Amino acid sequence: MSLVETIRQWDEGVVAADKKDWPAAFQIFCEIQEPNSKIYFNIGCLCLINGDLNATEKAFDNSIYKDEHLAVAFFQRGITFYKKQKYEEALRDFQKTFHELRGNQLIDYKLLGLWYKLYACEVLHNVALAHAQLNEWEKAEENLLKALNLKTEVKHSHIDRALGSILKQKLFDLVELPMGELFRPNKHHVAQLEKKDYLGKAKVLASVIHQDVFSGFTPLQPQVQSAPLRPKTPEILRVLEGEPHRICYEFFSETANELSLLPGNIVFVLQKGADNWATVIFNGKKGLVPYNYLEPVELTLSSKKGQETNQSEDLPKPPKDEPPERPAVLDTSMLNAKDTEESSAKEGEQEELKTCIIKVHFTYTVTIQVEAGLSYSDLLEQVCKKLQHSPRGIILRYKKNSSSEKVCLDDSEMEIAWSQAKKGHLTLWCELTENKESLPKEDLTQLVALHCYKATQPEDLEFQTGDIITLLSKVNEEWFEGQCKGNVGIFPAAFVEEYINEDRII
Template structure:
């Protein structure tokens, strides 16, 4: 039996006991296969109510064997022994129950599912009674004097009356649990047994029926007969380009430029040539198909939309007949696949209109050159940027395979352009001087350089950055853009933010 079934049957047994149907409750508890100490306690109590003392003794024994600290079970078994006139066994159980209280005045079993409070003074009351039955009058008097010190409520005046009876060597009534007080399963376990409607009940907020006073849902209404079926709106087949055509016959390609299609396929004709061949798109692929294998169609799923007739769900039969003869392609006819490739290449050329050439000199500069430009054009632009005569400038690049620096010339420039990646190219610039030209160039370069002073300190975050401190004087070598300059400080060259410096005098680094 599962735990859920045990809880459900336990709750049924308690419900019968609440109605004082002791026999029905006992039957339900006995049907539980896995009985815990609380269920066995309930069975013992029901046997005790029916005065079946032997069965009650066995049930209380099993309950105590499963929970040796259940004081109320010892109390009930002591009551059962007293009724069987086994006073020594009864005295032992009452004393054990008192010991399990561990000096407390009571134990409240409400948290365990038993609506009962076991008082220490009541246990000692029964202890004194069993001692009196065994002619132990002095011990009975001591037990009742101890019980008087443990009284907590006014209803315990019975202890006072019991003491007066003991002094007269008279017996008194036994304190017993009321019939029907049983252990109950935990409430949240029982609540989980019921099916819960987490969605709740629907509530009508608004109605489309004028002057509708109905507060719930309207019942199903009879449907009218012979209502004309409204045809479904046609779904438009959207194409980026071309005219839609339906394939009439299967076409097997014989060249790489031709496209395989099957009867019933929808293709989009981009261009029809004079030799009866058409350039089409099908499933994202472009190729050639004989135009006499195709038939123009409307841009709807049904060719009978808007004709007022009923739409047929019957699958049409496949076309019959012999496919037309494959047309002959003329020499020099348009190769649509090559045109497409050329168009794609043209698109790529348009995307990369300029190549950024990064030139490493004493400082680094950048120029924009059209890809594929001649060596003389590139050299001329770099010379103008450096303000140096081109006859003294030598360019080189790093070969991709060997990693060595190779000098650039007119023939080598073609290989250089093949090493361009993402529109970027890196070159190195060297200058060979004569003594006269060197002096002239140094004087020209010195005259053109601008000086700026640092307003703030700048820490280099990249290898190409120039670090300096506030107050340092920096020589501006070039203007990278409106926000960055390239300059030299001491023996270091790099780029730095333009907003971190200020012109000296009337110098303008821009």
């Protein structure tokens, strides 16, 4: 089955589930060939609604097999085991769910298509309930106390009530996923399934022939006896309503009342609501778009040359959409030969005031704009600020025109380096002088990869699950710089954890 057919059936199954037609939704999902983890999850949820616990367990087993880190699938399978009175298996799945949260208070699955937030405190609530079913009341109380510290919203008051029940050695209700919540396909992929007529249908807006409805190749037109005294205002400007605006960002509709638009489309705003949604008209269709996606524009007409001065004042003025000003260019052809030396001196002064684009080759390449003629210390400060790296242990090099060898840059070389700039551009190479490989291993932080990371940019560091990575620096809280298998690059901090070598002698 092709990807297009899979997405189409997936969307049809979700639509049937939204209508509470559970058998039809289940049938559609079961007909999908080679289902992914999310589709298996949906099948399990529908089996749970129908009360078929054995089929539910099998569906969630397949979902976890396809994605072993899908925490919500472990959560649902734990609920299935609990309903089958397999409390030890339910306890293991709830504990696995809490482990997959990786210290986070919640996971919001909205970006993956599931409108559900899995809270750590609710997972611990179910862990405590499983312990209570096994008569492990002390462990149940311990997990509920931990859940109290992780509460984030007022709706989690059921944890306080559960703690009161535990103190009386009484059971309490299980926290479950709302009935009918399923993974939905990407709305942008679903939008691509619809057939689109990019050319549209021709429509006659104005014609010199009365009641002309011809929209093909224009037939022969009658000849007029004399030209009109002044041009008439086009009919299109008479029928348009509202204020013209330009769409700045791509917008996809999620409801029948909204319009899907692309950047550059011109729409006409009929009304702006207090909730920041605007009612617009585009291609004869009326709908809603966010007002902050719009930019006011001016639609006017230019008058023809030779037009009489007594024409109506209500004729629209010409457009004022002018391009940006071009930079001033010194016309050397107009210089006087006698003033060559004086003009050269003035041109040299102007060049000193210009800015220069510096391209810096590091483990990845960056560009910065600086004032030409900076000292070495000021230039080094600008480069380190861009690279988010300490100036300690960093040297800059450049290439002279007469040689391909990279020359170390310092205060004595700055004047020569600035003279090497061509058309306001200069290329530098940034190197680290610190010999990290010679440092004792105990002085370097070792990390272990929790997940496989594929490089998508030249500066990324690619690694596999279980690889040992040497931490070189922390770019920010979310990205680290490290070395693995002789390669140096940056990678997400969430993909690794600190490596503890049990054989290490302290």
